[in-house]
């Protein structure tokens with residue numbers, strides 16, 4: 001109606017005139033214990049206008065993390081998210097969309113972060129508090145753990161705080177604060193004493209406008225907490241609590257195992273330009289880092305396969321020099337024969353079985369197979385057969401045109417991992433960084449044994465590299481610590497090594513920072529590994545693993561690719577809905593009925609005047 005239209009126009013005009021709302025408080029609180037980080041972001045917003053206002057909550061969280069809690073508080077009411085199966089959440093989502101409402105979503109941004117976004121309409125002169133909790137197990141690479149905290153509240157905030165508390169029983173070896181926000185050195189306080197470390201970041205409003213990449217809109221950047229724990233070089237760090245254990249194994253005083261490494265490099269037409277230049281630069285760098293007792297090979301491929309040398313050669317100075325000349329001469333052309341190239345790499349490594357060495361196949365591509373065998377499943381089964389679990393395959397997907405799931409599956413089928421290489425100015429550093437992670441094998445065929453343990457996460461690892469770690473979690477059978485005996489058996493250079501120790505390492509109750517923490521670590525690892533395994537299975541096996549992962553996600557309230565979180569108005573409030581206030585038009589009825597809350601995410605079906613569901617936090621792969 002024209003009346004409605006003119007009122008909308010008035011509204012718009014008013015908003016332009018006085019957009020008076022602010023985030024008066026923004027806190028990020030991260031607690032890390034046993035490398036498990038639980039982070040809570042709390043944003044408090046006030047609508048100071050005489051009319052309702054849509055207020056957004058927009059944050060970034062690490063890709064590896066699971067959201068485990070989301071709540072909103074408005075006008076004395078608390079709205080808690082509930083994790084549901086995707087189908088059940090989807091029904092509510094569909095209803096929401098039918099009502100023309102929006103939903104909270106998680107989408108992927110950048111290399112390491114995901115974006116979580118939602119909004120709510122806040123009534124005149126009311127406040128809203130958003131509280132999001134996410135959890136992640138930090139992963140040790142290059143001899144350190146990194147906790148990345150992203151802050152971009154979109155405006156300077158009077159009461160802005162980041163608090164990080166780290167508690168590690170093994171003792172904290174060092175702690176550093178990096179990232180763009182750390183350039184505000186005056187705002188950072190760091191304390192470190194043996195097993196405890198804290199970082200406080202309390203920038204003033206003025207500082208929030210002056211840091212790197214920050215401006216009138218306030219902070220925009222990362223605070224990266226980098227630390228490592230003391231490694232005991234024996235059996236490692238075993239924490240036991242509440243019937244669960246988590247074992248971190250990361251010895252570093254072992255001799256390096258000489259390696260046989262073959263680089264299989266895509267030089268198809270699509271590698272044209274910067275990609276091939278960066279690949280050349282990275283390869284030359286990596287060749288420089290090889291040690292004399294390493295053997296190596298290089299294969300380039302388009303529709304055809306080109307060897308630098310038919311066989312692996314030792315990394316002597318003269319061989320490395322010649323290989324670098326070859327690397328300089330790699331130019332792009334032609335199609336992509338992935339099948340032929342990976343099989344050839346595997347066959348070179350198979351022909352070179354040296355006692356006491358570790359073989360590694362590194363495959364880099366930027367596209368889909370277009371020549372030779374192009375059926376993805378056929379390629380995977382060929383590769384699996386050729387490698388036969390003898391060495392890991394690492395697949396590097398360069399740029400955005402790769403079928404990453406195909407690469408991921410192929411790596412997982414062959415005891416390796418897949419990595420994305422982002423098309424950017426530092427792609428050569430990304431390549432080099434990945435190589436460095438696997439550059440120093442210290443153990444092969446690692447078997448983690450836990451007598452008296454059950455429901456264990458993965459216990460066999462084909463290779464262990466310096467600077468990384470192996471993590472296993474499980475239950476202590478019958479909570480009987482007396483009979484629980486962990487042990488590690490693996491191969492070092494030409495010999496079997498066994499790690500065991502008898503000194504008990506049960507935590508004192510006072511040391512357990514959060515209740516059930518180790519159980520959550522176990523659940524987190526188990527769900528992550530089940531999701532990976534699911535990728536490799538089909539039929540009833542896949543369903544079984546999927547069901548297991550789903551049940552754990554629901555039990556521990558993790559938002560995973562199998563679940564969603566729905567925030568619904570509490571049941572008890574429903575009755576209120578049946579008592580319409582006087583003098584409200586049908587259009588605004590739902591809003592008025594909910595008092596201070598109007599619009600979404602509190603969705604109201606106007607025909608039946610019942611609440612149908614609200615924010616849907618969804619993980620899109």
Ligand SMILES: *[C@@H]1O[C@H](CO)[C@@H](O)[C@H](O)[C@H]1NC(C)=O
Pocket residue numbers: 029030031163
């Ligand atoms: C941060 O979280 C921890 C653990 O939940 C809690 O003990 C602490 O009081 C919180 N700190 C702040 C400043 O909110």
Ligand SMILES: *[C@@H]1O[C@H](CO)[C@@H](O)[C@H](O)[C@H]1NC(C)=O
Pocket residue numbers: 143252253254255256440466467
């Ligand atoms: C493994 O890393 C540690 C710590 O950085 C270092 O001291 C040690 O020399 C490395 N071992 C090998 C074999 O490179």
Ligand SMILES: *[C@@H]1O[C@H](CO)[C@@H](O)[C@H](O)[C@H]1NC(C)=O
Pocket residue numbers: 454455475
């Ligand atoms: C742990 O293992 C026991 C059998 O050893 C099984 O009955 C139980 O369901 C398992 N628990 C979980 C959470 O999988």
